[in-house]
Amino acid sequence: MALGSRTEQPSTDTEPCSVIQLKLEGSTILEAWNGNPTTRAMEQLANSHERGADPSRSSFRALPVYxxxxxLRRSSTQDTEVAVRHGLxxxxxxxxxxxxxxxQLPVLWTGFSPLRYFFWAAFKSEVLHPVPSTTIGNKLKMPWKCGDHEHVGVLVFRFQPALPSAPxxxxxxxxxxxxxxxTYLSRIPxxxxxxxxxxxxxxxxxxxxxxxPETLHCQEYGVQRLMLSPYIKQFWRTGWFxxxxxxxxxxHQATYSISFTQTIQEAPPADKDTKTKQHRTSTW
Structure with missing residues (x-):
């Protein structure tokens, strides 16, 4: 069970910031994700499609993508700030x-599972772990400038496009x-x-x-799918061109800055008599 999560909106001297700050806390990323009402609801919506359906089916058309x-957070220019706030x-x-x-083929990838793209932002080419390494953990707690204030964590963008493609x-x-x-054909030079x-x-x-095509839909497969299977149920993704x-x-609907802090619950101190009994049992 997650120990807590907070949603905060920093104040600015100009216009209110549209970036939604989510601070996840838990013993693992999955626990923290499911313990936060916002991220839990987003993931549940991603899993609401009918079984066996693909993005051409009506059950997908109401789903946002991420x-x-x-x-982007590594740059503090005004153009970057606009891009972050408006999903440019x-x-x-x-x-x-x-x-x-x-x-000749620059592509922008999205998926229906927000957790999958939080993982992408956090781990990228590194091996996915339920508890991040020190390096990844520091990235997920690192503040970044947004105008006259700061956010914490990595960015996840939410869009609501027409599917399977626009008219x-x-x-x-x-x-x-x-x-x-x-994949084999894509390697041919x-x-x-x-x-x-x-x-x-x-x-x-x-x-x-x-x-x-402007939109190319496919499912995760192979090692990548096996790695994601313990965490997500929605494996469809889209390459936009x-x-x-x-x-x-x-x-574009929303931009989230999502951080993760690992919390460790300490075990309650054992009763003195229990310790003695355990010790005696182990020596017997």
């Missing part, structure tokens, strides 16, 4: 299981069970345009559209 990062995120070129790592934008859902095949890159995956998508990123940004 993105997590610790990068950009695509990036990073190693992943789905999109080829090419500068006029293309969408594709990687068939469940073909994720590893897709060919193609220099989004059109050419998309053609690499024709053995799976059969040319359902001419170029890389080109106009899709603009659509996502326009649907």
């Amino acid at each position: 993105h997590g990062t610790d990068a 995120l950009y695509g990036s070129v990073t190693e992943n299981q789905v999109a080829p790592c090419r500068r 006029g934008e293309a969408s594709y859902i990687i068939p469940p069970g073909r994720e590893q095949d897709w 060919e193609g220099v345009t989004p059109d050419a890159l998309w053609r690499l995956f024709a053995p799976i998508h059969h040319n359902v559209q001419p170029t890389w 080109d106009a899709g990123i603009t659509t996502l940004r326009a649907s």
Whole structure:
């Protein structure tokens, strides 16, 4: 059981800050997450989709999506402050299981599980642990400047976009069970345009559209899914590209700064007679 959690809004000399501060406390991250009414409710909503459904189904259309990062908080410029408060995120070129790592294909990733993206912001390429290392723990308690005040922790952004895609934008859902095949194709070093890159995956998508879609939906799989399974139940995620990123940004609902402090409950002191009995029993 979490020992407590607080939601605080710092005051400013100008406009009120729209960043929502959540301070989680517990013996593990999962305990603290489930003990906070805000994060618990967000995760429960993510798990409310019908069993076996994908993002094209109606049960997904009311669900928000999330993105997590610790990068923006490291800059205190006015532009960064605006980006943090209004969810003005950009695509990036990073190693992943789905999109080829090419500068022509900057992608912004979201998922339906907020805890999954809190983990991404906190651990990134490190091994996920229920109790973070000292380095990760310090990151989750580190203050950062936001205008004339401070927040603590890493950033999680909440969006409410049209799913599976906005009108006029293309969408594709990687068939469940073909994720590893897709990853294999994404490692092929060919193609220099989004059109050419998309053609690499024709053995799976059969040319359902001419170029890389604005939204690409897929499930976590393999080691990554095994690592996340003890913590989350919602494994669908989305890669946003080109106009899709603009659509996502326009649907920004909230920005959270989430910190975690580990609390350790001390065992009550044992009764003196009990200690004596235990000692006697052990020596017998």
